[in-house]
Amino acid sequence: xxxxxxxxxxxxxxxxxxxxxxxxxxxxxxxxxxxxxxxxxxxxxxxxxxxxxxxxxxxxxxxxxxxxxxxxxxxxxxxxxxxxxxxxxxxxxxxxxxxxxxxxxxxxxxxxxxxxxxxxxxxxxxxxxxxxxxxxxxxxxxxxxxxxxxxxxxxxxxxxxxxxxxxxxxxxxxxxxxxxxxxxxxxxxxxxxxxxxxxxxxxxxxxxxxxxxxxxxxxxxxxxxxxxxxxxxxxxxxxxxxxxxxxxxxxxxxxxxxxxxxxxxxxxxxxxxxxxxxxxxxxxxxxxxxxxxxxxxxxxxxxxxxxxxxxxxxxxxxxxxxxxxxxx
Numbered sequence: 001x002x003x004x005x006x007x008x009x010x011x012x013x014x015x016x017x018x019x020x021x022x023x024x025x026x027x028x029x030x031x032x033x034x035x036x037x038x039x040x041x042x043x044x045x046x047x048x049x050x051x052x053x054x055x056x057x058x059x060x061x062x063x064x065x066x067x068x069x070x071x072x073x074x075x076x077x078x079x080x081x082x083x084x085x086x087x088x089x090x091x092x093x094x095x096x097x098x099x100x101x102x103x104x105x106x107x108x109x110x111x112x113x114x115x116x117x118x119x120x121x122x123x124x125x126x127x128x129x130x131x132x133x134x135x136x137x138x139x140x141x142x143x144x145x146x147x148x149x150x151x152x153x154x155x156x157x158x159x160x161x162x163x164x165x166x167x168x169x170x171x172x173x174x175x176x177x178x179x180x181x182x183x184x185x186x187x188x189x190x191x192x193x194x195x196x197x198x199x200x201x202x203x204x205x206x207x208x209x210x211x212x213x214x215x216x217x218x219x220x221x222x223x224x225x226x227x228x229x230x231x232x233x234x235x236x237x238x239x240x241x242x243x244x245x246x247x248x249x250x251x252x253x254x255x256x257x258x259x260x261x262x263x264x265x266x267x268x269x270x271x272x273x274x275x276x277x278x279x280x281x282x283x284x285x286x287x288x289x290x291x292x293x294x295x296x297x298x299x300x301x302x303x304x305x306x307x308x309x310x311x312x313x314x315x316x317x318x319x320x321x322x323x324x325x326x327x328x
Contacts (some may be wrong), residue, residue, distance in 0.1 A: 026263065027289045027324040035065055038319040042310040044254075045126065045267055045299035046087040046096070054299070054321060055306055057084040064098055067321060068149060069304070073195050078114060081107065086129035092136055093152035099126035099140050106148075106249065108155055118155035122148050128169060132194070134176035141167035145179070147192070152178070160202060161197055163190050174217030175239050180237070181323060182210045182224060185273070189213075189224060189235070202240045212255040212266070225252040225266055232266065232276065232283060244282030249274045252268060254297045254305070256300035258326060265307055267291070269300035273309065273324070289324070291318050 007017060007287035012264075035042075040060015041056030047054055048075050053075065056065035064078040064087065080293060082102030086273035104126050108118040122142040130139045138150040145163040147170070150156070158276040163183035172179050172194070180202075181190035189202040189210065190230055202222075216223055221243055223234045230250045234243040264283060271293040275284040297310040311321040 001275055002298040005018065009267055016246065017127070020221045022186075024327045026261075026287050027265075027273060028327055028328050029322060030306070030325045031069055031072060032311075032321065033069075034074070035067075035319040035321065036074055037314060040312065041294075042297055042312045042319070043085045043309060044087055044218075044297060045308060046089050046129075047299060047301050047304075048089040049095070050091070051111070052304075053089075053283050055087045055089065056310060056321065057087045057098065059083050059085060059101070060312070061103070064096075074116065076111065080234070085127045086140065088129040088131055088138070089153055090131050090138060092133070095152060097129050097138055097140070097150075097152075099129050099142070101125050101127065104142060108152075109168070120148075120155060120157055120197060121151060122157065125166060127167065130170060130172060130179075132145060132172060134172075135194070138202075139172075139179065141181070141287060145183070145186075146158070147179070159197075161192055161199070163199070164188065164299070166202075169213040171213050171215045173215050174220065176236070180213060180215070180222050182213050184208065184210050186209040189222070190239075195248060201234060205242065207233065212252050214255045214257050214264075216257045218259055223255055223257065223264060225255045230268075232264070234283070235279070238278075246285070248285040249288065251296055253296035256298070258300060259302070260305075260311075261328065263326070265298065265300055267309055269294050269296035271295060272296065273307070291322060295322075 006232035043057040043059040045103045052069040054067040066075045066077040083102040084101035096109040098107045106120040124143045127141040128182045140148045147161040149159040168182040181193045191200045207226040212225045241271045249268035249270045254267045262278040266274040273289045277286040295311040309322040
């Protein structure tokens, strides 16, 4: 009897292992696009959908990499930048805005041939870039606490939205009327009325180092990821109350919503992408997909249905863009 019991238990264990090995992961590594001789940290990514170009802020290399996604290779590299952090393609101006931390400038490139067409001086630590499509303008976080409002037509700063400290990740809400801003040094989430410029804040409930943020327009939620402790906090974009919390990976730098699958992707310097699934009770981890230590920057592009993860050069890994295809 004991022998049969052991055999039966072993069969259950084998079945479980087999199921785990054959279960389809939620993200499948489709390709690795080499970036070439790129040194140091890679910061944020942008996308030119029309031309299928991925824009890579190569901070440590003082350059902007331009990846031709259709060809799967680097199209060209824009050199002589100064620690580029944020980058965005602006469709209504057909231009690329690159924010530089080193000299506080925003360099503007023509969309088709990527030649320089302007430079806006912000003064200090130009960082994240967002496109305010409703008002045909660009917002750039910078300095000790401000969002610069930039007019792409005149290539000039027209106003400042003041904050309590340096802004990190920020997003315009689904109505286009508010912008939510992570201000980790002030231990708050700032809220700005884009029509009036008035500001408010949401509490962080004691959590700190809130860098990445995304808006889930369908759920009317602001998803903020903290590093201390590593958690995702979902807040109502209408009244600010906390809807849900979930543990995440460490050293998070980007977060995205996959509305088609009701999933959230969190990329972390810990060397993983956490895949969380939305449910009535909040969020649960569906999988932890391995990448490379330090690969904390990513971009999910719904139009292409792909997650791009920037991997910086290491002793056993060349600098590259890892392309993940979400599984249904």
